[in-house]
Amino acid sequence: MKLADMPTFPLAQLPTPLMPARNLSAALGGPEILIKRDDLTGLALGGNKTRKLEYLIADAQAQGATHVITVGAVQSNHCRQTAAAARLAGLNCVLVMNASSNDPDIQGNFLLDHILGAETRIVTDKSQRQPMTLQVEEELKEQGYVPYQIPGGGSNAIGAASYVAATYELMSQIIDQGSSPTRLYTTSSASGGTHAGLALGAKLAGVPYAVHGVSIERPVDQLKSIITPLANQTAEYLGLDIRLDESDVIIHGDYTGPAYGVATEECLEAIRMCARTDALLLDPVYTAKTMSGMIDHIRTGQIGSDETVIFLHTGGVPAVFADTDSIIPAMQVPGI
Ligand SMILES: Cc1ncc(COP(=O)(O)O)c(C=O)c1O
Structure with missing residues (x-):
């Protein structure tokens, strides 16, 4: 079915904002960081x-x-x-x-x-x-x-198609804002629909950025073997000729920590930094681990200070109330 013909039940407040995180950029010594605020999609506290x-x-x-x-x-x-x-x-x-x-x-x-x-x-x-x-x-x-x-x-072809559509929404914002992002960071999970839709959308729309997933569970190879076929099922569902192979799916596996849902020190630092710079709230299961990967790539020079990067905020903040044992001690640190 063509993307434009897919029936929708209206739930989302779209487009979600694409906003600069200026204080976070400054704290990290550049690059320009844009946050795609899918935590603000609406629907009972929002999210992807x-x-x-x-x-x-x-x-x-x-x-x-x-x-x-x-x-x-x-x-x-x-x-x-x-x-x-x-x-x-x-x-x-x-x-x-x-x-x-x-x-x-x-x-x-x-x-x-x-x-x-x-x-x-x-x-x-x-x-x-x-x-x-x-x-x-x-x-x-x-x-x-x-x-x-x-x-x-x-995360099936129907769900993942929504992140193909989101790619076009994002492209229109990038063009309107006159920015040239080199990377987009997103969470890669074992359900994988968001990354699959973004990877397919990126190939289809010829975006300027590479989609970088950060694993929050499972080894990279396993995630690639889930996300790549899901992207291709989505392409097939949408009647598109285009297909992806595993080299189209970039995933970083160093930020997962011991297990799904177990907060890492780096993700707790990301929660603290984002809140204390740009009042951005992240969750310890998904977005903060993804952000910890992006922060590390900035600190280690994998992202240049003159580049522009996008972070897809997929929501998830309600989980902070369920993990206060990890979060409260990590917030005792003064400053950012
Ligand atoms: C906050 C948040 N971010 C990212 C994801 C991962 O999205 P997907 O299931 O499309 O891989 C989830 C999944 O539940 C989520 O809740």
Whole structure:
């Protein structure tokens, strides 16, 4: 289906701003840093999932769904935004979430899921998510409902297409602002829809920047083997001839830390620096790890002080309320 013909359910405040982070640039001795504020997409505190859900919810409606079911970790931003999108569309929402206990703290995103009134099913092992999802689907069908499954992270061809569209939005801002960015930094995750859409969009639109992903989980090779085919499925879905190979997908693997969701010292520094320079709030799971990679590339001269770089802020701030044990001590440092 052509991108322009994809049905959308309106959820997002677009275009999101492309804003300079002047104080952060100065603190790092250049380059010019532009922040693409997808944390301001709207929809229950915003984030990158809003764009994907505009297409996914429209598809659910086209299929006559009564319920959406999706999966994630208990602090999933995707789950929180899916719960919000379902409310706006008049759909019911079931979230199948993995947590370390059956009774996780009701805080951060999980608190917002409760406020939004989503039904939540907790499993204590990620491998139980799929069987639980199938069980929920069966239960709903037996009751005569029509469930629609949204994949983890909203990352299929339909969701990833939203970041092809976002590329054109960004290009128009770059042209309007007369800037020539050399790099765009984004989070690379194992769902991968944002990076896949951006990489495809970059190739299609002939952008001036290279898309640089920073892994927040899993080794680089594994992520490439997820993101490259997803970009190609998206190209196929959109009826495009263009295809990517793994060399089109740049991912940095040095900033992940010990595991998904475990804050690194560098990401805590990024949270502190961004907040104390340009009042930019980052989260310890996704955006701060990505920012820690970009900061390191600036400090080590991989990005020249005369360059312009874009950081895609994908949201996720509610997670700070669920990780105060890591964050509070790291904020005791005076200055930036
Ligand atoms: C704040 C934030 N940034 C980035 C991502 C990664 O996006 P994607 O799932 O498209 O790879 C997520 C995914 O949940 C997220 O919540």
